[in-house]
Amino acid sequence: GDSVTQMEGPVTLSEEAFLTINCTYTATGYPSLFWYVQYPGEGLQLLLKATKADDKGSNKGFEATYRKETTSFHLEKGSVQVSDSAVYFCALSGWGYQKVTFGTGTKLQVIP
């Protein structure tokens, strides 16, 4: 079945540091890929998405590129801020009724 593997956290970075959170997936067909963010005490917010190979999703300075050859969708940001502290979930939506399969989440803490 479909699965998502993302790097374990927590990840602690200083403000303005470069961020990479690794994500790889297993799925049949051609899934859509997502990054969701969950701030403390809140639900999930869609951060960015990509629906086909080589697509780049971007939002709020975050980027991720759909790499079919390596089945990866790594999240990057050039300069993190304290306000980026949250849990980040990589996810995929496969063919059919679009159930979303999530990774276990990576907690990011940005310190001033």
Place this chain on the structure above:
Amino acid sequence: ETGVTQSPTHLIKTRGQQVTLRCSSQSGHNTVSWYQQALGQGPQFIFQYYREEENGRGNFPPRFSGLQFPNYSSELNVNALELDDSALYLCASSLDDTDTQYFGPGTRLTVL
């Protein structure tokens, strides 16, 4: 455009009781999905409803059931509550079953 809302925010029940959680989808969204998020884990797909019919189900027992209404509201019902049912329950709505899902803030259920 209004977002996805859920009620109540928090709920405490005892083992063996029944609970109903409610969700109000974005206007025009014909699809609602429900997820269970245990502490420190990614959300797990419970089921999806499309135009008031169940459209897919994850690995959850029949005591988890749902309803979707024509006014874009929906319910998740859980019978015979168990301690392991303690979790954050998220609903997500989308235009149809092929579209990106947008999540509500969740209901935190505690079973004692």
